[in-house]
Amino acid sequence: MRHLSFLVIALFALGCAPMSGFWMRNQEVHIPTVNNNVCKRLDKSVVLYAVFVDSEATNPWTTHDIESTLDSIRVAMQWVEGQAQDRCIPLNIEQDYHRTEKGVVPIEAKFTRKTLRATLSSGSGVKNVDRWADKIGREVLKTFPKDTAQITKTEIKPKDRERLIARIRDDHKVDQVALMYFINNYYSQEISVAMHTGSHEDPEYAIVSYKEPAVVAHEFLHLFGALDLYMSPFNTRKNDLKRKAFAMKKFPDEIMAFAYRNLDSLSISPFTEYLIGWDNSLDEEYVKMITNKKIKVAKY
Ligand SMILES: [Zn+2]
Known part of the structure; x- marks a missing residue:
């Protein structure tokens, strides 16, 4: 259930990670955000692959909505690259999105409970959202030219979104793929989520509900x-609230704290730098944003 505990963090904004999400080596605690899963560390070459999805309760994607979302993705990734550049981190983010010879044809996929929010809050919510993501992965793969290298005789059947990630990796010759599904919720209340970000088994992906560049950058950073x-x-525990309050005060322009502001006014704090692999150590002062326990956090 390790992946679930971390999913909960990404989802419901719990600054405190349950200790089960960590692992110990040489008396050091490793937080499974760096060197783990598909998006290992935000540096060098990365592909952001966007898939536009029409679902029952969302607005159908119009050409204008798609164009402006692609613009937002460009702005968001320029910002992320700029942040990396300021810190002398080599980073090149290639942007790609699903389209056919007819242009962007959104994939149709319904959530089991109409909206993403309702589906995730229901029993087996994570499983059902994963199924939704797999179905889309399958549909996207169908539109790709046949790839003979895909034929394997292995008994292990990868999930469809894993096959999609493998295919994008092959096509772009890049290991780190940030898979992002976009649903068109501009006028309604919906959530954006990053799934399986600390998982050792399930590849991570994000579902983005709004097209603001800050939201796109925020979800992209979750994947890393x-x-x-x-x-x-969703934060009701006193300790969670205390930690969040500390973070919001300490980092008044942190993108992981204020995603609904203008991107130009935001930055990446030392805490997030550590989590995405831009700094190899975490200041002791910030360890309490993860846990109240006295721990030694690993250097990467
Ligand atoms: Zn978030």
């Missing part, structure tokens, strides 16, 4: 290990 630092209605 960043944790939420804002207070949400």
Whole structure:
């Protein structure tokens, strides 16, 4: 259930990671955000692959909506690259998106409970959202030219979104693929989520509901290990609230705390730098944003 505990963090903005999400080596605690899963560390070459999805309760994607979302993705990734450049981190983000010879044809896939929010809050929510993501992966793969290298005789059947990630990796000759599904919720209340970000088994992916560049950048950073630092209605535990309050005060322009502001006014804090692999050590002062326990956090 390790992946679930971390999913919960990414989802519901819990600054405190349950200890089960960590592992110990040489008395050091490893937070599974760096050197783990598909998006290991935000550096060198990365592909952001966007898939436009029409679902029952969302607005159908119009050409204008798609164009402006692609613009937002460009702005968001320029910002992320700029942040990397300021810190002398080599980073090149290639942007690609699903399209056919007819242009962008959104994939149709319904959530089991109409909206993403309702589906995730219901029993087996994670499983059902994963199924939704797999179905889309399958549909996207169908539109790709046949790839003979895909034929294997292995008994292990990868999930469809894993096959999609493998295919994007092959096509782009890049290991790190940030898979992002976009649903068109501009006018309604919906959530954006990053799934399986600390998992050792399930590849991570994000579902983005809004097209603001800051939201796109925020979810993209989740895929590389960043944790939420804002207070949400889901935070009810006193310790969570204390940690979030500390983070919001300490880092007044942190993107993981204030995703609904203008991107130009935001930055990446030392805490997030550590989680995404831009800094190899975490200041002791910030360890309490993860846990109250006295721990030694690993250097990467
Ligand atoms: Zn978030």
